Amino acid sequence: MVIIFQSKPSLLAGGVVAGPLENRSIFSQYFDSVYDDERWQMKTNEQGHRKMIEEACEFAMKKIGVQNGDIDFMMGGDLVNQMTPTNFAARDLEIPFIGLFSACATSMSSVIVACLLTELGAANFSLAGASSQHNAIERQFRYPINYGAQKPQTAQWTVTAAGYALIGKHREEFPSIEAATIGKSVDYGMDDPFHMGAAMAPAAFQTIQSHLQQRNQKIYHYDLILTGDLGQLGLKLLKGMLVENGVKNEELTLIRDAGAEFYGQDEAFQSGASGAGCSAAVFFSYVLQQMRAGSYKRVLLVATGALLSPLSYQQGETIPCTAHAIEITMK
């Protein structure tokens, strides 16, 4: 269902912090900080994960000159069990907080909730975002870091990054959110946890289609439609579905994927990047900065999430996926 925001809440700033390997990302120049220790000098991966979230929030607040006490709400999540890194970061930041889990689509579901609170008049400032830390997520969903299993070409690399956006009341000079679509949980019977792009592409397709239909728009009304972390193969599948549906080839160039582009063409990363931090990092750095610079006037951000758990996979379930979208415009 599409939500129209009459008050057009603005994305005032983004804070993006990433790990050492993310130096190789083609987007790294847009990040606020690339830390050279994957654990942020903490004892465990999970503590480093927490630290990364705190730093991302602090970068976002610093850019607008506000402090923890000025923030009314924080929305966010990660992929670790019970989302302890985000919960613990919220403890240290001392901001009223609701944890949200939409897997890698959390960057968008949290922005949508923050926009609703702003629209309602309940929030002057809120923080919304998502994060992932490679080591903590791999051990959660797959194998220990040092285990020598062969990853197929369809696999994606979980990024270490946190991206948080500061959302406030409408201001002309900032990118503003006009509408959003909350996606259904879609299941096309895909069951390979090393081929998430294939599981997520139908969810992205449905959300994009339903947003465009209900908003009475065509793809060419946008300067960019950027999905979260479908990876190179998932993006191919999404485009395949769009072509089946009568989308013309020249329109397809407007559709890009953050996960497919994140590490460039480096084959070591197989099909590209993934993780809740992937879309959050690219959306809240590269996209916001390009919009403020005037390169894009209207953008549709579509974060996709695979709603699986190691348990559901082991019990032989297929992978349901979701995609949430926000439509951002810049005057």
Added chain:
Amino acid sequence: MEKEQYQQLEQNVTPKPPYLKNVAKAFLVGGLICAIGQAVSLFYIIFFNFTEATAGNPTVATMVFFAMILTGLGLYKKIGQFAGAGSAVPVTGFGNAVISAAIEHRSEGLVLGVGGNLFKLAGSVVLFGVVSAFFVALFKYILVTIGVVSW
């Protein structure tokens, strides 16, 4: 788009594993690991008075030691990405499964972390090894008892 139609599209887009290349890499690396194992057992036979029949035990232990070093330095996962079964099937792969889990769960302490998760990956190998050995030996025992075969 219907589910069946999408699954068709997915089949067309998804690259098949490079079967031949994977088999070749598994053969070369697996063979190489076994040849190194052969050198190790020769070492035990020549210098420590083991025989061809008894050298297997110290050889396996030594290979697992190599696996620990490579796992700890983060090299075994790279060999694994290249070689697939070539490095998973030798006993070094068994060692890698145990040791990587141990290193990974050190952050939860020696008892609950290392102790509780040591056989998280390799446990199934121990389970099925023991269970199948039990039934094979039992079957043979029955055959011997009724006089079909002898030990």
Added chain:
Amino acid sequence: MVMTFVFAFIVGGIICVIGQLLMDIGNLTPGHTLSTLVVLGAILDGMGLYEPLINFAGAGATVPITSFGNSLTHGAMAEAEKHGLVGVLTGMFEVTSSGISAAIIFGFIGALIFKPKGNID
């Protein structure tokens, strides 16, 4: 002498190829693949075929995980021959101890001295 290395290489390589085919064509996880190979090793020994393979290929047959199934079965059968039915249970680990005890000891030591690192090259 040189030929023992060649046979070890070829036989070990072939067992790994079987594993690779189970993964790629059979679509098995590494855990399923190794479990299957262990069962295979146990059955081969039950039929009396694994011991000749070791005599022929040396480490080519003792280093792959199939030898784990072989030595478990071997211990169980040897003990059953001496002590009857109860030996099937008690003899199991008689010859196998080295792989498992080495993995446990080195796992423990590894946990003490190494930290996991998420590097890619």
